[in-house]
Amino acid sequence: MSAHMVEDPAVRQPLVEGGKTFSDVTEIVVRAAEVPLVKTPSWWLISLFVAFTGFTLYVSMVGYLVWEGTGVWGLNSPNAWGWAIVNFVWWIGIGHAGTLISAILFLFRQKWRTGINRFAETMTVFAVCCAGLYPIIHIGRVWMGYYMVPLPNQMGMWPNFRSPLLWDVAAIGTYAMVSTLFWYMGLIPDLATLRDRATNKVRKTIYGLFSMGWRGANRHWQHYERAYLILAAVATPLVVSVHSVVSFDFSASILPGWHTTILPPYFVTGAVFSGFGLVGTLMIIAREIYGYKHIVTRRHMENMAKIMLTTGSIVGYAYMMELFIAWYSANPFERFAFWNRATGPYWWAYASMIICNVVIPQLFWFKKCRTHMGIIFVITIFINIGMWFERFVIVITLHADFLPSSWDYYRASWVDVCTFAGSFGLFFTLFLLFLRFGPAIALSEVKGVMPEADPHHGSHGGEH
């Protein structure tokens, strides 16, 4: 196998292996969606049951929170933000891989992206759902949340455009909208395939409705390609902007440890890092279960591992750099904040962050680790955990700021923990439903990068 991995610069390794034809690919991908309801695999039912239980937990925790007040969380006087914001940033970061893969890699003509982009985009949309709910539920008066939206009103009262939180609302709103559009648009040809293959009226109607009359006509494809390109161009700056804006929540404040210019690039890289982490985790599971191994090949996974190694190292550099700048700034508050992060009462969070994000991904220097699914899986799990700790470390810098009199420890309450666990329920409920009823791989795009799609197919040495 490894012999195949060495690329001849002239002849690229096909992205779909095993000599699969177009119809094989279609079969592999839509098989899961076409299983009759009565024959739904039991692993799926069990997983959905677990995920839905988690979702129910989420709903009840949010209900409890709204009923009782934010006091049910572990927040306190210096730590006015806690797990809710940690989780918000974490989920938003998870959502980052989608846009990166769909938009940036598309613009850079990274064709290998086709194998994983649907997965990543789907994850993005659902992760943004999970993330977007946190800022709403974390406020003290949820029912007044619309004050944060610039709605015309009789008071002539606008929100405060100077506030990073308002930028946040705009950034996340835009991101959610664009990534949903992107995802849905890409789905249309594949939904049409499902519609065309549907054997009963119900399926035909539903898929027909969502495929919006796609006939695969030349005009359709032309418009589609153009729209896809435009959306990719629109979404590309978002990859950078969303997490930069999220980082402004911290960097635009005056607190030691938050008020640093490094935060925007640091956040964006971290987001890509964590996004690839979770895509990797889920992809490895899906390709085992659904037999996508020929579509999502080892090469795909290796490429992802390389990106994780790169971004992980950038993040590691950022950690070192902020320590250096804190020291170099000679600002005693700044120095204390960073020293306290590493050696203070939350040293364990800082250590987890460094180990999971910087140390462990270094294994990806070794080809064996990059190509071994088990190792990749374990490392991606570490990355997911490590990135959560990174956000935790940043947010909880609050616990010791300027006046030592107000320093206090923050500890999450059981409601914090259950809400976070519940948000996985929300995510996986949506994700499992999509896996069961939608095309989990971008069919048309995969086919587009298969050798058969090349007009010069068969004539070796054709340009790629």
Added chain:
Amino acid sequence: MSSLNNNENNTYGNGASRRFFDSLKNKGKKHFWKSLDEFAESPAYKKFVKDEFPERASELLDPVNRRSFLGLMASSMALAGLSGCKSIRRPEEKILPYNNSPEYLVPGKPLNFATSMSLGQEVVGLVVESHEGRPTKIEGNALHPSSLGAASVFHQASLLNLYDPERSKTPLKQGKPSTWGVFQKEMELLMATHKANAGEGLSILSEYITSPSLAAVKKHMQNALPRAKWHSWEPVNRDNAVKGLKAATGQVVDAHYNFTKAERILAIDCDFLSRETGALINAKGFNEKRDPDNGRVNRLYIVESDFSLTGARADHRLRLKPSQVRKSLWLISDYVFNKLGVALPAGVPNAFKGLISEGAATAQDLDCGKWIASVCQDILEQPQQSLICVGKDQEPALHVLAHIINMALGCIGRTVHYKRSSTAGFNAETAGEVNSLELLVKDMADEKVTTLVMLGVNPVYTAPADFDFVTQLKKVKNVIHAGCMVDETAELSTWHLPKTHYLEEWSDGAAFNGVTNIAQPLIAPLYQAQSALEILAGLSGYPFKKGYDIVRNYWKSREGAEGFDKKWRTWIHDGLMKGSDSYNMAAGVSYGTLVTCCQTQIESLKATKAGELELLFKEDLSLYDGRFASNGWLQEFPDPMTRLAWDNAAVMSLKTAEKYGLRKAILLKDNKGIPLGQWDRPVIEIKSGDKKLELPVSILPGIADDTILLNLGYGRSKAGTIGSGAGVNVYPLRNSTSLSAAYNASLKNTGKKYDLANVQEHWSMEGRDIVRVEDVNVHHKSHQGHGAYESLWDEHQYDKGQQWGMVIDLNKCTGCGSCVVACQAENNIPIVGKDQVALNREMHWLRIDRYFAGTDLDNPQVVFQGIGCAQCEMAPCEAVCPVAATAHSSDGLNDMAYNRCVGTRYCANNCPYKVRRFNYYNLTNKYVNTQKMAQNPDVTVRFRGVMEKCSYCVQRINEQRIAHKNKGEEMVPDGNIVPACQQTCPSGAITFGDINDKNAKVTKLKHNKRNYELLAELNIRPRTSFLSRVTNLNPKMAKASKHPEKIDSHQTGRGEH
């Protein structure tokens, strides 16, 4: 007239022809019409209207339409079901306007009335703000010499006791609700039997009598029932001082200090800034003399076992165990009279020097000769301008010695005055409170008491443990208890009577300095309560029954009927009788008694074997002796030193904790002084005599080693939902012989854990420039040198109109916390409870930070810093609020719009002072009606989910602004606006005013060279700035301690807890 015309028009219109043109004549009918058809109400138009909304219009008109029938049925059924529900029908409640409005009452405008509060042995004149008949805020009476406008935390918070929903509401007979009528009938029979035998078997136990009228009723009763016995009991009392001074001078007097004339002060366990009588005026006088801008700065030495607020202000502090403190004054006397050879005062023969040597000989275990020598030399450099004061907990002999030294130094009449309250004589009959209670207990034990009337006291909780009060109480047939709450004593009483709160009753007061006043009620009793005066008058057959009549007639008989009405009105208006404090008692020496007193103590010193561990009992700075246990404001008011709320603890030094292996258990909870949020502290078992008690441990650096400080007042079993079970009751360890200290105790670790709620865990300033301390003897550069920090943009110039600012003088702040409670009362700040305090979610808008400084963790310096919203000109909170709920006003205030706030809490994160408070829960929606009455109507009561913070009392600013604007004045003169914190501060540490006014006091202070802005380098331009604290170290002793500028260095500053 016009309505008549309209009627005519209508009639004409209805009766008119329907023909189109006829109806057009009908012009007065409608003013607007859409068409001529409508104007004429033509049938075609009507049909058009009907058909335009065919679904609904015709349905309602058609009586037999099935759908409408069913619909109406359904809705009427629904309404029938809901008619029982109050939410649908507006309740029929008649409201009436004032037919004859009370005089001066303008709805919305508060009125202020003078009254007074008696606490322990002290009476303080107060002014109470009343909104439409509801007292809402208590302030000190500036005219009253024991207040001078200031009020303590107890006075401020006593308002909440008035509105306590768990107050006693009806008389209880054997614990079951009864009525006053039944009580009176029973009492008639009972008192008849007592009258028959001249009061035999009748005993009365009252609090310390501070009311001349009550004294008169007592006298009347003693005349009518000569064999009845009267006792009084204050668990925290001045017996020692009174006894000592009586021994020394032969008179019943109390010491009254004039700190404004004292250059050198030596305090022996004398917490004159908080626990002693006259603390409010002491704080004022002391700080006047400690102002470096106002002449020479005094120097304070203190010898103490605990770490009191006075100790925190001391320049030099000597930590000694309680058994050593009681000897220390012998050493000092020995040094002054024997070593330095100062002449003994007139009346004390030289033979006394021998006694002094004998006393000093008992103190050989004290290793503080150098300290004492330096102090004595320093004091002797300023004779007549020095002052030696001894705390009320110290034995009489120490008061004798202090008197002799003060006399020898010529301080009497200069820095020390002896005064006497007009009720002092009534209380001194039984030689002190403990003695008085002991006599009663003896009588009870001998079954000589058949009827015991207890007024306002709670001896079941507070009596010394060795009296075994409960057992003896069971021997009494009729126990009548009057109190504001159904407390521990009420539970064991035959009859419990609801006693009025002091704001509900007529009374009068005699302050310790002789000032008398009339205390008027602010509100009629909320429940069926009577005052102590009325209850006693009822029992004793006093000619007057109503409180008003009793007080008025007493004073009428005393002052004469002539011109009495006018006098009475003046007294009530002023809140005091002017001129009643003028006399100082002549202070002589009564040698015979003082020698006996001293000899007794020397015997005791010789006989006492000091143990390994000593216990120290002090009244709590928030609950006093326990009487405020049901007061939520005070329970949540953190101890200024330990910063514990809702609990007391076994407070000990680091060394003591280490010695008993407890330090590690506590330190493990922290990481280098940064709290780990685990509040469980080891629980120890303290054994003293044959009594054992389990308490959690709290470490307070600076307390004497091998000493455990135990605060009284906690662990009440019957103090309502607020007070019951909060903390541990330490009275069981307190015997009549060890009221202030027990010298032989032991402890062991139980291995148990207990959660303590501490509002400030971190000890140190981390070497940061937070509280500046400088010494007057060291030359200092001006702090103003920094110059303005530059902005990246054009800043808003606050140069127009009045701009509010504040200066807090850290050199005046004693850390007492009156401002915190005053702020709580003024601004409707809710309490959150212990679990929430443990989560650091307390709501205090103004807090007092306490830091330890210095290089010696065993004897550190303590500094306080009151901090509320600083109303920064470039407020970091404002920029980050997404909904603009916090914004700047034109007069420089950082305003909160509660109804705009959605609660993102971003502002709180971005506040460098962390003064913003968030309503994590709905803290106010469960208020019952009486609690609602306590709220200040000028301040919004906040809902959950919103942020709140200090507003500089914007309601007070606006009240004055409006008043002056109405008078056509643009500017409010300086001093007219006084925030609640400034108003109540005994030391005058807080100054508020217009910083644009060059002549305003606040502007002048801002130009003081001690002025600095906290975290100025952030360039947030806080409007509140601080004046640095000043020490006046004895240059000869300063070497031993560290250089003040090096205080709190990086290496040592870290606190450990």
